Amino acid sequence: MLLTGVAQAADAATAAQREAFRQAWAAAQQGGEGWRAWDAQLAGYPLYPYLEAAALSHDLRQLDRARVEDYLRRYPDAIPAADLRRDFLLELARRQDWDGFLALYRPGLGDALACHALRARLARGGTLDFDRDLAALWEKPALPDACDDVLAAAHAQGLLTTTRLWARIDTALAAGQGGTVAALAAWLPADQAPAAQHLALALRDPANAVRDAATWPDAPRERQAAALAVQRLARRRPADAAAAWQALQPRLRFDAAEIAAIEYALALYQATDFDERALERLAALPAAAQTPLSRAWRARVALARLDWPAVLAAIAAMPAEQQDDAEWRYFRARAAEALGQSAQARTLYAALAAEPGYFGFLAADRLGTGYALCPLEPPHDPAREQALANDPGLVRAFELYAVGLPRLARREWARALEGADADTLALAAELAFRQGWYDRAIYVFSHGPGLRYYDRRFPLAEEDGLPAQADQAGIEPAFAYAIARAESAWTVDARSGADARGLMQLLPTTAAQVARRHGLDWQGGDSLYDPAVNVALGTRYLAELAGRFGGAPWLTAAAYNAGPDKVQQWLDARGALPPDVFIATIPYAETREYVARVLAFSVIYDWRLHGAPLPMSARLQPPGQAAPAATRRPVSCAAAPAPAELETR
Known part of the structure; x- marks a missing residue:
């Protein structure tokens, strides 16, 4: 009892310090010295240095170097000290206090500060040496604005030779950085600048580039620009790219590599559009021009046609390593089954069903057997x-x-x-x-034995209220858990490049609309980092999508990732396909893999919640069609290999 009382007192003291820190942190974000009101409560607290650094960072415009140097001296190895140094160096560069800048600067703080350090040297009368100062920066396809003055000085010194300019243009082209190409073109000799501008146009506006290419001279760099424009246009408008290619071939003498690259791009992107000639184009590509992607799309186009002999031919054309992928082993079995080769199909399914994951679960369903899930516990020391x-x-x-x-x-x-x-x-x-x-x-735990630590990799977090919120929204909790797990890997502050936020990765605009439709409280985009808010809104949005797509989880997951309008477009084109085949023909690799991951995660969460999961097939019914009554699947641990395909991020 005494030990319990001591532990409870320690927990209370820690909770009090954490609350004091939260209040002091909010004050420090406003700058000044107000945060020091909590000094007595935070004596010895490990996060104390963060408070002063936050206040100083807020007050950068008013700081002198002595204040910053004092902090750096007291906390030389702290992460907030490194941040403060970096932030204050940017402020000194803004002030053009180059003496102060050089006194605080350390190499390795990023390209912007490296360029400011060179600006400081130039301001003090120094000159640039290409190998010493610029060679590493020159290899970057894009540089921050802070480097503009340095590059201009290098040009003025004659350091940016034509050879060096073209070398960096090629680097930028490979990275798709049209802005860099256009900027460098201005420093090329007058007779070479137009070719570089055409290359920049090919990256930025391939449709106009292929139109203008009809007037370009038949020179190597112009042909490179035209070929690049056709390839990039093929990604978005393959039919227009094919027409442009027909028009350009007679007047520009493309070399063999350019022709092969264009033919490859046209074949591949016509396949993602399921053009009627796509299968023949892909099959006709020379072996040297084939890639794993083009071979996979040959199989996907054949699947979209339910042309099972063509599916087998496409898989047979893959190298052995690609054929061994779980997806193609599954569809080899599906093709064999469709062609009446039952014994071969069952043998293939049985081998695949021994593996945990989307295709292993599908194979087990084709056989009517249990799932191979073999949990391990992490080591303890x-x-x-x-x-x-x-x-x-x-x-x-x-x-x-x-x-x-x-x-x-x-x-x-x-x-x-x-x-x-x-x-x-x-x-x-x-x-x-x-x-x-x-x-x-x-x-x-994303590789090796860690993949079998299922309770760690698929947490049943209760503090976010997910099971209750899913029930209220009319969504299966296992499915909602799977969406959250696939979206954020349980990172509560996850934020995507598109500004999707939190556990279930909701856009603020979508969340606001869902909150309004369901009468839920909405406090702005940052509230999505609160798991309870995020889950309440995410489960309602998931329910809305399920309602639109007839309750089909596989379509709901696809719509959650790619958007409902895009999924409807795919349904209009190929909605009669069996669900497993439809998923394999989703044009977006991200969405295709996402749907497979969510469905597999749903099985695992269902197993974790109930001890035995419903079959995958119960989640693969056509929209609007109720799944037949299903018996929960047994789970087997016999010789289950590591579930590599369940890795995430």
């Missing part, structure tokens, strides 16, 4: 776990997560575990999991 729990960097990481600063927590985690071996990472992930920081375990 109490002594090492205690040592890790006391590591200062991990202490800061866990505290940052506990006070709601997961981005900063991940940085402390990464620094504390830099260079750590697999066993140490596993123990650290286990510590994080116990504290509710689930994404650490998901990312660490």
